[in-house]
Amino acid sequence: MIIFSHYGLAQSLTETLVSGSVLDTQNKPVPNAIVKVVDGLGRVKQTGAANSEGRFNLKIVGSGTLALVAETVGFEPVTTGLLEMKGGSMTVDVKFGSLSKAELTLTVNERVIEPSVDQRDAAIFNKTLFTRDDQIFQTLGAGLNFGQHAGGGKSLEVRRFGYNLDHGGTGGGLRMNMDDLIVNQVSGGHAHGYLGALKGLSPELVENVNLINGPFNAAYGEFSGLGVVNIKTREEMPNQLTGRVQFGQFNTRRVFTAYSPTLKNTRMLFANEYSYSDGPYEQPLKYTRDNFTATLFHTVRPGENFGFRLLGAYNNFYSAGQLPLDQIEEGKLGLFGFIDPTDGGISKSGTVTGYYSKERANGERFNVSGMVNRVLFDLFSNFTFFLNNPEDGDGFGQHDSRLQQALNASYNKPHQVLGGLGNFTGGFNYLGNQLNLGLYNRIGRVPTDQVTSADVKIDNPGYFIQENLSLAKGKIQLGGGLRYDDYSFRATSRLDITDKVNSRGGLWQPKASFAYTPWLNKPLTFHANYGRAVTSTGARAFLVDRNSPIVASTDFYSVGTSHNKGRFSVATNLFLIKRSNEMVYVADDGSNELVGPSRGYGFEVKTSTQLTRFLSINASITKVGNSYYVGTQPRVYVDRAPRFVGYTGITLSEWHGWSGSIRFRAINRFYVNGEGEFPRRAPGHSVTDFSMSRRLTRDIDFNLSIDNVFDRTYFETVDSYTSALKGQDPMERFHVTPGYPITFVGGISIRLFNKDR
Numbered sequence: 001m002i003i004f005s006h007y008g009l010a011q012s013l014t015e016t017l018v019s020g021s022v023l024d025t026q027n028k029p030v031p032n033a034i035v036k037v038v039d040g041l042g043r044v045k046q047t048g049a050a051n052s053e054g055r056f057n058l059k060i061v062g063s064g065t066l067a068l069v070a071e072t073v074g075f076e077p078v079t080t081g082l083l084e085m086k087g088g089s090m091t092v093d094v095k096f097g098s099l100s101k102a103e104l105t106l107t108v109n110e111r112v113i114e115p116s117v118d119q120r121d122a123a124i125f126n127k128t129l130f131t132r133d134d135q136i137f138q139t140l141g142a143g144l145n146f147g148q149h150a151g152g153g154k155s156l157e158v159r160r161f162g163y164n165l166d167h168g169g170t171g172g173g174l175r176m177n178m179d180d181l182i183v184n185q186v187s188g189g190h191a192h193g194y195l196g197a198l199k200g201l202s203p204e205l206v207e208n209v210n211l212i213n214g215p216f217n218a219a220y221g222e223f224s225g226l227g228v229v230n231i232k233t234r235e236e237m238p239n240q241l242t243g244r245v246q247f248g249q250f251n252t253r254r255v256f257t258a259y260s261p262t263l264k265n266t267r268m269l270f271a272n273e274y275s276y277s278d279g280p281y282e283q284p285l286k287y288t289r290d291n292f293t294a295t296l297f298h299t300v301r302p303g304e305n306f307g308f309r310l311l312g313a314y315n316n317f318y319s320a321g322q323l324p325l326d327q328i329e330e331g332k333l334g335l336f337g338f339i340d341p342t343d344g345g346i347s348k349s350g351t352v353t354g355y356y357s358k359e360r361a362n363g364e365r366f367n368v369s370g371m372v373n374r375v376l377f378d379l380f381s382n383f384t385f386f387l388n389n390p391e392d393g394d395g396f397g398q399h400d401s402r403l404q405q406a407l408n409a410s411y412n413k414p415h416q417v418l419g420g421l422g423n424f425t426g427g428f429n430y431l432g433n434q435l436n437l438g439l440y441n442r443i444g445r446v447p448t449d450q451v452t453s454a455d456v457k458i459d460n461p462g463y464f465i466q467e468n469l470s471l472a473k474g475k476i477q478l479g480g481g482l483r484y485d486d487y488s489f490r491a492t493s494r495l496d497i498t499d500k501v502n503s504r505g506g507l508w509q510p511k512a513s514f515a516y517t518p519w520l521n522k523p524l525t526f527h528a529n530y531g532r533a534v535t536s537t538g539a540r541a542f543l544v545d546r547n548s549p550i551v552a553s554t555d556f557y558s559v560g561t562s563h564n565k566g567r568f569s570v571a572t573n574l575f576l577i578k579r580s581n582e583m584v585y586v587a588d589d590g591s592n593e594l595v596g597p598s599r600g601y602g603f604e605v606k607t608s609t610q611l612t613r614f615l616s617i618n619a620s621i622t623k624v625g626n627s628y629y630v631g632t633q634p635r636v637y638v639d640r641a642p643r644f645v646g647y648t649g650i651t652l653s654e655w656h657g658w659s660g661s662i663r664f665r666a667i668n669r670f671y672v673n674g675e676g677e678f679p680r681r682a683p684g685h686s687v688t689d690f691s692m693s694r695r696l697t698r699d700i701d702f703n704l705s706i707d708n709v710f711d712r713t714y715f716e717t718v719d720s721y722t723s724a725l726k727g728q729d730p731m732e733r734f735h736v737t738p739g740y741p742i743t744f745v746g747g748i749s750i751r752l753f754n755k756d757r
Contacts, residue, residue, distance in 0.1 A: 014062060014063045014086070014087045015060070015087060016059075016060045016063075016085045016087055016088060016089070017057065017058070017059055017088070018037075018057075018058045018059075018060060018068070018083070018089075018090055018091075019055070019058070019090075019091055019092075020055070020056060020091050020092040020093045021050070021055050021056070022035065022050045022054045022056065022070050022072070022093075022095075022096075023054065023093055023094065023096065023564075024095075024096050029050075029055075029566075030054050030070075030072055030096065031050060031051065032050060032072070033050045033054070033056075033071065033072040033094075034047065034049055034050075034070065034071045034072065035047070035049065035050060035056045035058065035068055035069070035094065036048075036068065036069040036070075036071070037058060037060060037066055037067075037068060037069075038066065038067055038068075038069055038079075039064075039066060045060075046058060046060060050070075060085055062085060063084075063085045063086060063087070064084075065082050065083070065085075066083050066085055067079055067080050067081070067082060067083060068080040068083065068092060070096065072096075076096070078094060078095065078096050080092060080094055080474075081419075081420050081421050081470060081473060081474060082416065082419065082420075082421075091520070091521065092473075093474075093520060095474075127659045127660065127661070127691060127692075127703065128203070128691040128703075128705055129244075129246045129248075129254075129691065129703050129704075129705040129745045129746075129747050130203045130705075131152075131246075131248070131252055131254055131275055131277055131745065132148060133152075133156065133199060133201060134146050134148045134152065134156050135689075135707070136201070136203055136206075137156065138663070138665060138689070139649070139663060140209065143160055143161060143213075143604060143620065143622030143645050144158070144159075144211075144227075144645070145160065145642055145645050146158055147159070147717040147737065148737065149319070149321055149322065149716075149717055149737055150317075150321040150322065150344075150737060151281060151285045151287060151317065151318075151737075152277070152279065152285070152287055152317070153199075153287050153315065153316075153317025153344065153345060154190075154196075154317075154319060154345065154379070155167040155168070155190070155191065155195045155196045155198070156168070157716075157717050158174050158195075159640070159641040159642060160174060160227065160641070161226050161577060161600060161602065161622070161624060161627075162577075162600045162602065162624035162627035162638060162641050162642075162643050163226060163577070163579075163582075163627065163638060163641050164638075164639070164640035164641040165193070165226065166191050166192065167190070167191040167192075167193055167194045167195050168184050168193040168194070168195045168223060169184055169185075169186070169188075169192035169193010169194065169223055169535070169538070170191075170192055170193065170535065170538075170582065171225075171226070171579070171638075171641075172225025172226040172533065172535060172556075172577070173193055173222070173223030173224065173225050173533070173535050173554075174223065174226055174227050174228075174229065175223040175224040175227070175228045175229070176195055176198065176229050176231070177228065177229065177230045177231065178197075178231045179232060179233055179309065179369070180355075180367075180369050180408060181353060181369060181371045181408065182222070182223075183195060183198060184222070184223045185197070185375070185400075185402065185404070185433075186222070186431070186433055186458055186460070186536060187433065187435060187437065187458060187538045188377075188400055188538075189377055189378075189379065189398040189399055189400025189435075189437050189438070190377075190398050190400070191538075192536075192537075192538030193535075194400075196315070196347055196349075196375075196377065197313070197349065197373075197375075199289060199291075199315040199347065200291045200293075200311050200313030200315075200349065200351075201231070201233075201291075202256060202291055202293065204242065204256055204258065204271070205233045205234050205258075205271060205293060206231060206232075206233060206234075207234045208232050209229065209230065209231050209232070210229075210230040211227060211228070211230075212228040212230070213227050213558070213573070213604075214226065214227060214529060214531050214556040214575070215227075215228075215511070215531035215532060215554060215556055216479075216511055216513055216529045216530075216531040216556075217466065217481065217511065217531075218425075218464035218465060218466040218481030218482060218483040218509070218511045219410065219425065219427060219429075219466065220533075221460075221483055221509065221533070221534055222431065222460060222485065222535065223533075223535060224533045225533035225534075225535060225556065225577075225579075226554070226556070226577070233293075233309075234269065234295075235269065235295055235297040235307065236267035236297075237258050237260035237269055237271075238751070238754060238755060238756070239751040239752055239753055239754050240259065240260055240261060240262060240752060240755065241258070241259060241260075241750070241751070241752040242256075242257070242258040242259075242260070242271075242749075242751050242752075243255075243256065243257050243258070243749070243750040243751075244256040244257075244747055244748070244749045244750070245747055245748055246703065246745055246746065246747025246748075247745070247746060248277075248705075248743060248744055248745030249280075249744055249745070250277055250278050250743070251276070251277065251278040251284075252275075252276070252278075252745060253275070253276050253277075254274065254275035254747075255275075256271070256272070256273045257271065257272050258270065258271035258272075259271075262753075262755050265298060265299040265300075266296065266297070266298045267295070267296075267297040267298075268296050269294065269295040271294075272290075272291065272292050272293075273289065273290070273291045274289070275288070275289045276288050276289075279320075279336075279740070280336045280740060280741055280743075281320040281336045282334055282337050282338060283318060283320050283337075283338040283341050284318065285318050285319065285320070285344075286317065286318050287317040287318075288314070288315070288316045288317065289313075289314070290313075290314040291311070291312065291313045291314070292310075292311070292313075293309070293311050293312075294309070294310040295308070295309045295310075296308050297355070303358060303359040303360065303361075304357070304358045304359070305355075305356070305357050305358075306355060306356045307354070307355045307356075308354050308355070309351075309352075310350075310351070310352055310353075311349075311350070311351040311353075312350050312351075313347070313348070313349045313350075313351075314347070314348055315345075315346070315347040315348075316344075316346045316347075317344050317345060317346075318341070318342075318344035319343045319344045320336065320337070320338040321717070321736075321738070322719065322735045322736070323736055323737070324339075324723065324733050324735060325715075325718075325733060325734035325735065325736045326731075326733050326734070327725070335713070335738050336738060339725070340385070340393060340395055342380055342382075342395060342442075342444045342445050343380050343381055343382055343395075344379075344380050345377070345378060345379040345380060346377075346378055347375065347376070347377045348377075349373065349374065349375040349376070350373070351371060351374075352371070352373075353369065353371045354369065354370050354371075355369045356368050356369075362414075363412075363413070363414040364411075364413050364414075365411070365412040365413075366409075366410070366411050366412075367408070367410050367412070368408065368410075369406075369407075370405075370406065370407045370408070371404070371405065371407075372403075372404070372405055373402070373405075373406075374403055374404075375400065375401070375402040375404070376400075376401055377399070377400040377401075377402070378397060378399050378400075379397065380395065380396075380442065380445055381395070381396060381397075381398070382394050382395040382396070383721070383723065383735070384721070384723040384724065385723050385725055386724045386725060386726045386727075386728075387722060387723050387730050390724070390726070392443050393443070393726075395441070395442045395443065395444070396439065396441050396442060397438075397439070397440050397441075398437075398438070398439055399436070399437065399438035399439075400436075400438075401435065401436040402435045402436075403433070403434045404431070404432065404433050404434075405433075406429075406432075407428075407429070408427065408429050409427055409428045409429075410427030411425070411427065412425045413425075417469060418471055419471070420469060420470050420471040420472065420473075421469070421470045422467060422468065422469045422470075423468045423469075424465075424467050425464075425465070425467075425468075426464065426466070427463075427464055428461070428462070428463055428464075429460075429462040429464070430459075430460070431458075432457075432458070432459050432460070433456070433457070433458045434456075434457050435455070435456040435457075435458075436453070436454075436455055436456075436494075437452070437453070437456055438450065438452065438453040438454075438494075439451045439452045439453075440453075450495060452493075452495070453493065453494040453495055454491050454494060455491065455494060456489075456490070456491045457488075457489075457490045457491075458487065458488070458489055458490075458536075459486075459487070459488040460485060460486065460487050460488075460536070461485075461486050462483060462484065462486070463483065463484050464481060464482065464484075465481060465482055466480070466481035466511065467479065467480055473520065474520065476514075476515070476516055476517075477514070477515035477516075478513070478514055479511070479512065480511065480512050480513075481510070481511035482509070482510055482511070483508070483509040483510075483511070484506060484507070484508050484509070485507055485509070485534045485551070486504070486506040487504060487505050487506060487550050487551060489505075489537075489550060503550060504550070505551055506550075507532075507534045507553055509531070509532040510530075510531075511530070511531045511532070512529070512530045513527070513528065514527070514528045514529075515527045523563055523564045523565045524561065524562075524563050525561065525562045525563075526559075526560075526561055527559065527560045527561065528559045528560075529556075529557075529558045529559075530555075530556070530557050530558075531555075531556050532553055532554065532555050532556075533553070534551045534552070534553060534554075535551065535552045535553075535554065536550065536551050537549065537550055537551065537552070549580075549581060552579065552580045553580045554577065554579050554580075555579075556575065556576075556577055557575065557576040557577075558573050558574065558575040558576075559573070559574050560572045560573035560574060567609060567610040567611070568607075568608075568609050568610075569607065569608045569609075570605070570607040570608075571604075571605070571606045571607075572603070572604070572605050572606075573604040573605075574602075574603050575602060575603070575604070576599075576600075576601045577599065577600040577601065577627075578597070578598075578599055579597055579598040579599075579600075580596060580597050581595070581596040582595050582596045582629075582638070595629060596629060596630075597630045597631075598629050598630060598638050599626075599627070600624060600627035600628075600638065601624070601625050601627075602622065602623050602624035602625045602626075602643070603622075603623055603625075604621065604622045604623075605621050606618075606619070606620040607619050607620070614653055614654060614655040615650070615651070615652050615653075615655070616650070616653075617648070617649070617650050617651075618647075618648070618649045618651070619646075619647065619648040619649070620645075620646070620647045621645075621646050621647075622644070622645045622646075623643065624643035627643065637671050638671075639670070639671040639672055639673055640670070640671070640672060640718075640719065641670055642667035642668050642684065643668060643670060644666075644668035644684075645667050646664075646666040646667075647666075648663070648664045648665075649661055649662070649663045649664075650662045650663075657694060658692070658693070658695075659692070659693040659694075660690070660691055660693060661690070662688065662689070662690050663688070663689045664686065664687070664688045665686070665687055666684065666685065666687075667684045667685060668684040669681045669682060672719065672720040672734065673720045680720055680734075682718035682734070683715065685712060685714030685715070686712065687708055687739065688708070688709045689707050689708065689709065690705065690706040690709050691703070691705040692704050692705075693749070699750060699751050699752055700751075701748070701751075702747075702748060702749075703746065703747045703749055704745070704746050704747075705744075705745045705746075706742065706743070706744055707740055707742065707745075708739065708740055708741060708742050708743060710742070711741055712739075713738070713741075714738070714739045715736040715737060715738055715739065716737050716738070716739045717736065718734055718735070718736050718737075719734070719735045719736075720732065720733070720734055720735070721733075721735065723735065
């Protein structure tokens, strides 16, 4: 609780009528919320309630400085700024800022808050049958576009704001956090920023997802240039026993089970997910996932909590994809065919995380979290087929043996400033990696000769401060921050121990934000945001070119508006992105090269309409005006990413036992090779997915999901490079990974012993 200035005793029977509305994160009315009047010591002087339309009226007797506190199920309590009781009347709206950590199901799956932040809650993740992680993230919309490389087993290709982020770690990066700890893996055996850890995420354990559209918060460093996705998983389930069984086409099957006992002051969860699918490919994927999760969170006393989470993940798959498009168009290769039947991979990981938080009565909060992660990963690929080795093929393997540590510590203090409220945050992050990285040629899955092998140690401490101010009774919101990331990079070749690299570098990253609401009784706010982020150089690029910069920077500027009225909200955003360097993967020789600098600009429009209590429509459009390399003549364009991304979602929640969603996503044609007078373009596509859930009994649901409802033929990834088929001459061609055809999956969900009954 925030401590406010001293409460003056009434010198006369002064009466002040305070009225207003309680609003959610979309400025929509919150009915029946509790509204309390508190003094400077946090003592409750009066209690009231909002009506069914979210309005409240309080008659306060006496003068002095007071504040209002609003509470309701599903949101963290919120406190207003300082209010001087001088008699007469005043209008004050109280707006919730964040979802409650205990809230597990909400009716609307998407919320437009302002141009820099989006939220998704658990509803869509609970009601939809997912078998691949790309399906989970396609629901995020908001300019995000994902593609699976090889049937679902490999890490996702991420594309945003006209930049291809490879597997999340280049082009500025998209940072993925799970429970406040980073998922992206630096200098991965396959790709910088590799997101393979997402294979251990079970959709049923997702509580909510928060998307920051740029590097606007000083708490986030590496990979945050084009946004931060914060995934909050559950500390417990709403039922003691939860089970889900699903079956579908292509020999798909999945079982999820969870046990979450009811204990005083302790939340526990044990869950297991097993899934298998052959996919639509002529070479069966044999895609297997087996994940185990265990959590324990304990409340020592009000405001003080600690917890632990254990995650074990196993992922094994064969792959098909990145096929020559000309061979498919000529009928010489099936759309779901293959060239090298030994492509695929295997990954094993174990992660232990710990959390501690303490909040004092004056609102001060201290958080610390830590992680230790052990990964063994081997990937078997063949991009160029028989280009370099006409007899045995160009198959190669990539090995990553990794020990990773992360530590986050932050201190948060609300305070008074200039008649308003301030919120100071300072903290420290550390990410350490000790890796054995290897690249070798192979025949089948048997190594023939080692190409590279190195022991790599990367240390990345980061330090940050952030201050957010609410002034002029909430009309003005100011934010500013500063972050510094330091990198120590050491590598020793295992093939030649005299071949060593030892380098160090860092970058300052300023942050700034501004929001202005001219009229508190009119739902219109203007926003401006700026942030700089850092992306480190991958080990492979640095070992190839010792003169490579240690870090690249992303400067992100945006201005926009948000309008929220009743059940309708819309946000607009103009953005400008400046990148110091681009790290581009070259498939021909398996290396990375740095090019740049680059510029990109465009706009976004996002809207959400809650048609009824049960039905909502959400939509977003992101259009990149241009994305190019500075100083090139003729101009060279940033390629391998669409410049238009559209998303529409219609969600039905708990209407007479029915829930479901229809989700539509589309991208336009985009450059695959941005050079030359006539750059080559990949085709765009549009895909519609459907899911529904029907409550059969109080404890049992029937679920049905249909992927690609209209059975559109499309490609999830498209690349252009030179390859050769056996006995044929080399040629530069498109290589594509087809998207899944129409796919039906059905299942039964069982929930027993609800904790609220």
